[in-house]
Amino acid sequence: MLEKSFLTYFPPNQLFMYSFYRFVGICSFILFTQILFAQTSSELLDSLKTELSKAEKAEDRSLILSELTWYYVPVSQDTAILFGEENIEVAKSIGDPVMLAQAYSDLGYANMEKGELIEARKNYQEALKLRYQTGDSTKIYGTITNLGSVYQRDFQSDSAMVNYLKALSFFERTGNDRNADFVRNNIGVIYLEMRNYPKALEIMQEVAEYRKAQNDDFNLAHTLVNIGNINKNLKEFENAEKNYLEALQIFQAEGGSDYYTATTFNNLATLYNAQGKSDLAISYAEKGLVLAEQVGADYDYALIESNLAKSYHDLKDYPKSREYYLRAVEHFKTQNAEDDIASMYLLMSPVYAALNMPDSSAYYTSAYVDLNKKLTEQEIQQLTTDLETRYQSEQKDAAIARQQLELRAKNFQVYGSLVLAVVLGLVGYLLYSQQKLKNRQLTQEGELKIALAQIDTQNKLQEQRVLISRDLHDNIGAQLTFIISAIENLKYFDPIKETLTHRYDSIANFTKQTITELRDTIWAMNSGQITLGQLSARISDYLERAGISTLGINFEFEVDKSLDPNFSMVSSEGIQIYRIVQEAIQNSLKYAYPSQIMVSVAQVGEDFQLEIKDDGTGFDESTIKPGNGLYNMRKRAEELGGKLEIGSETGKGTSVTLLIPKA
Known part of the structure; x- marks a missing residue:
């Protein structure tokens, strides 16, 4: 008989969360939102009504009324409409277009499920006007989708499809998968109503897979009903039954x-009627009738009555079939559902014939013909009105443009000019595109030449670095080594051994330190770029050598494991960091007399942090005269674009912290 396909709509929850954060200072809403989704529907509605009775501010009342309108739709559509109408008055008193738009949208949803399509369209259009003012694109296209649902319920599939495609394009473009899923579901329902079952099934299966992946069982159930309707129409009755029962x-x-x-009970009744299982259809239809009456779903109540009428007709219980058909007609009349009324008239005619009431049979046959003719005339009249409006508009434009002189000739001239303009525009665009492409190629060639020149320069610089480092190593390094050897030999020259040995040791140590620093410089010059791992290894090696040369002091080195060892930096930056470590440790050894020195590398927020900490004597920086060591460390930190912090307290040790922004 008559089945019900499910559309999906855009809920108010997005507004609720927006408003909740907007009024986050309201303590009652904090507790309310914590328990909101942990309750059953009955408990939820009771909680909402309790909160409504406590709410004093208009903003609070509007938020709660919005939720009550939405959640009452599947429970009692009449009650939902009452809450929706109250919310519009409250939202108007606030003067907030966002809240008023949501109030209109909620009421539109309740109207649509009630079957009041004119009111639904009016309320959604009011919501759309306000949302264009606020500029919330997601809400705008959500309302466009819901308007499409109203058109679809009113059998205006072309208008519905225009709205859906416009919204789908936006949601796909902005990556809003959930809302795009809602729209695809409704497009699938249009294909179902157009009886393009393969296309409808393809879309609905895609929607079902998405909803399964999102664990969205409630909306998945709607899709299963739609797939069941497709399978029923394809006479895949077993699959349809499975879909309906799962939903x-x-x-x-x-x-x-x-x-x-x-x-869903009604859809099962429709399925069993199609299979000739009338008793089974009646059992499900009667269950559906009770629930539809409880929630005030008048249109669906009438659909179920029509299914019961069909079942009793098939069982040849014609009096009962007539009773349900007459009841369905009365309910459809209250909904202004003239297409459904016409269907009832056609189906009632053979019932009256079977009851041996030929006059009544003829009456309903005639009523069907008259109503169908009226509907056809209305459709033709609407089409004629549209065509007439379009014609008058074209005539007015033609009168203004051509002053009613040589209409056809001027039309030809205008269209010829337009074609010529299009051709010229196309040629101009092609020439412009070609020139633009040529300019882009020239730009890319120039950029490539610059890049090649930079690479060549970098290669030459690297060659110079290698030559300089080789000269430093081969010449200056060899000379310093020779100086050390000569000094070592002079220490054993008896006439001056006793008096100059200490001086020789000092010169030798200075020269060895110079060689070490020279090697570090050569290492940095050869590298060009060094990684955090290489720098860490260099620091670790330095600490190991320091530990060997200074007995009684424990050196420790830690690197945060979360840091990427392959993170690279310019070699000049690496040697600056390394020099700061050397300077800090040498200062500690020279002045602090520590028993332990700790070096750590970590990431703090967006900064790279290096800390050198000892447990030595410490000092009060305000009472000492800063030497070159502290000045050099701060200067190096400044050149790195970082900050050097020194913390020390007499008797409690010293910490040197280097903070560098991580590029």
Whole structure:
């Protein structure tokens, strides 16, 4: 008989969370939102009504009324409409276009599920006007989608599809997968109504897979009902039954889903009627009838009555079939559902014939013909009105543009000019594109030449670095080594051995230190770029050598494991950091007399942190005269674009902390 396909709509929860954060100072809402989703539908509605009775501010009342409107739709559509109408008045008193738009949208949803499509369209259009003012693109296209659903319910599939495609393009472009899924579901329902079942099934299966992956059982159940309708129309009755029962199980498990349970009962009744299982159809239809009456779903109540009428007709219980058809007609009349009324008239005619009431049979046959003719005339009249409006508009434009002189000739001239303009524009665009492409190629060639020149320069610089480092190593290094050897030999020259040995040792040590620093410089020059791992290894090697040469002092080195050892830096930066470590440790050894020195490397926020800490005597920086060591360390930190912090307290040790922004 008549089945129910599910559309999906955009809920108010996004507004609720927006408003919640906006009014985060309201203590009652903090507790309220914590328990909101842990309750059954009945408990949720009771909690919302309790909160409404306590709410004093208009903003608080509007937020709660929005939720009550939405969550009452599957429970009692009449109650939902009452809350929605109250919310509009409250939102108007606030003067907030965001909250007023949501109030109109919530009421539009309740109107649509009630079958009041004119009111639904009016409220959604009001919401859309306000959302264009606030500029919330997601809400704008959500409302466009919901307007499409109203058109679809009113059998205006072309208008619905225009809205859906416009919204789908936006949601896909902005990566809003969830809202795009809602729109695809509704497009699938349009294909179902157009009886393009393969296309409808393809879209619905895609929607079902997405909702399964998101664990969105409630909306998955809607999709399963739609797939069941497709399978029923394809006469895949076993698959359709499986789809419906799976959806029914989800709806019955969800608290407060009586409305959707009722419509699924109706779809099962439709399926069993199609299979000739009238008794089974009646059992499900009667269950659906009870629930539809409880939630005030008048249109769906009428659909279920029509299914019961069909079942009793098939069982040849014509009096009962007539009773349900007459009841369905009365309910459809209250919904202004003239297409459904016409269908009832056509189906009632053979019932009256079977009851041996030929006059009544003829009456309903005639009523069907008259109503169908009226609907056809209305459709033609609407089409004629549209065409007439378009014609008058074209005539007005033509009168202004051509002053009613030589209409056809001037039309030809205008269209010829337009074609010529298009051709010239196309040629101009092609020439412009070609020139633009040539300019881009020239720019890219110039950039390539610059890049090649930079690479060549870098290669030459690297060659110079290698030559300089080789000269430093081969010439200056060899000379310093010779000086050390000569000094070592002079120490054993008896006439001056006793008096100059200390002086020789000092010169030799200075020269050895110079060689060490020279090697560090050569290492940095050869590298060009060094990694954090290489720098860490260099520091570790230095600490190991320091530990060997200074007995009684424990050296430790730690590198945060979260740091990437392959993180690279310019070699000049690496040697600056290394020199700061050397200077800090030498100062500690020279003045602090520590028993332990700790060097650590870590990341603090967005900064690279190097800390050298000892447990030595410490000092009060305000009472000492800073020497070259402290000045050099601060200067190096400044050249690195970082900051050097020195913390020390007499008797409690010293810490030198280098902070460098991590590029």
